[in-house]
Amino acid sequence: MSDEIEMEEGGGVVKKFMFLNRKAPYGTIYALEGLEVVLISAAFEQDVCMAFVDDGVYQLMKDVDTSGIEMKNFSKTYRALEGYDIEKLYVERESMELRGLTEDDFIVDVTVLSSAELAALMAEQDVVISH
Numbered sequence: 001m002s003d004e005i006e007m008e009e010g011g012g013v014v015k016k017f018m019f020l021n022r023k024a025p026y027g028t029i030y031a032l033e034g035l036e037v038v039l040i041s042a043a044f045e046q047d048v049c050m051a052f053v054d055d056g057v058y059q060l061m062k063d064v065d066t067s068g069i070e071m072k073n074f075s076k077t078y079r080a081l082e083g084y085d086i087e088k089l090y091v092e093r094e095s096m097e098l099r100g101l102t103e104d105d106f107i108v109d110v111t112v113l114s115s116a117e118l119a120a121l122m123a124e125q126d127v128v129i130s131h
Contacts (some may be wrong), residue, residue, distance in 0.1 A: 014046045015126040021056035023131060031059050034131045035077060042084040049088035049125075050081075051118060053095045053111070060091070062107035078108045092118050 019038050023030040042048050052060060060078060081087070091110045096102070103110060113121065122128055 002102075004056075014045065014047050016018045016124065017041050017049070018122060018125040018128045019048070019050045020122070020128055020130040021050060021052045021059055023059075025057040025059040027062075030058070030131045034129075037129070038081075039084055040087065040088065042081075042086050046084075048084075048086050048122075050086065051090040051092070051122070053077065053092040053115075053118070055095075055098060057091055057095050057101060060089075060106040060108060060110065061101075062105065076107065081108070090118060 019041075021031065021034060023034075025031040038048060038050060040093045046048060073123050078089075082088070089108060091106070092102075093114050096112065098115050105113060
């Protein structure tokens with residue numbers, strides 16, 4: 001937990017939240033509901049970042065056709081994150097490479113970190129929510 005907690009202009013406490021996305025985007029409700037929680041957290045003016053590991057890297061894929069699985073494609077919602085001041089998106093290099101992906105495959109700009117770098121960043125957070 002951070003020793004220095006930033007104060008909001010109105011006097012509220014700003015905490016560092018990391019949302020760790022591990023699940024594939026479709027087939028379960030985890031990815032979509034996780035994204036909704038991220039947007040809610042940002043509305044409360046917290047310091048929010050998102051990390052994508054394991055099959056969670058697929059959540060950021062561009063040009064996904066979900067018509068065959070009869071689910072709404074919500075990946076374009078990631079483009080709206082910047083409007084909520086959520087600009088820190090991290091992808092674990094090992095997860096990305098293991099799945100044959102590159103940064104060009106993603107719908108938004110990301111920072112690619114090694115698993116060790118991501119672990120260090122995770123240790124700096126006040127709250128880590130994994131799904």
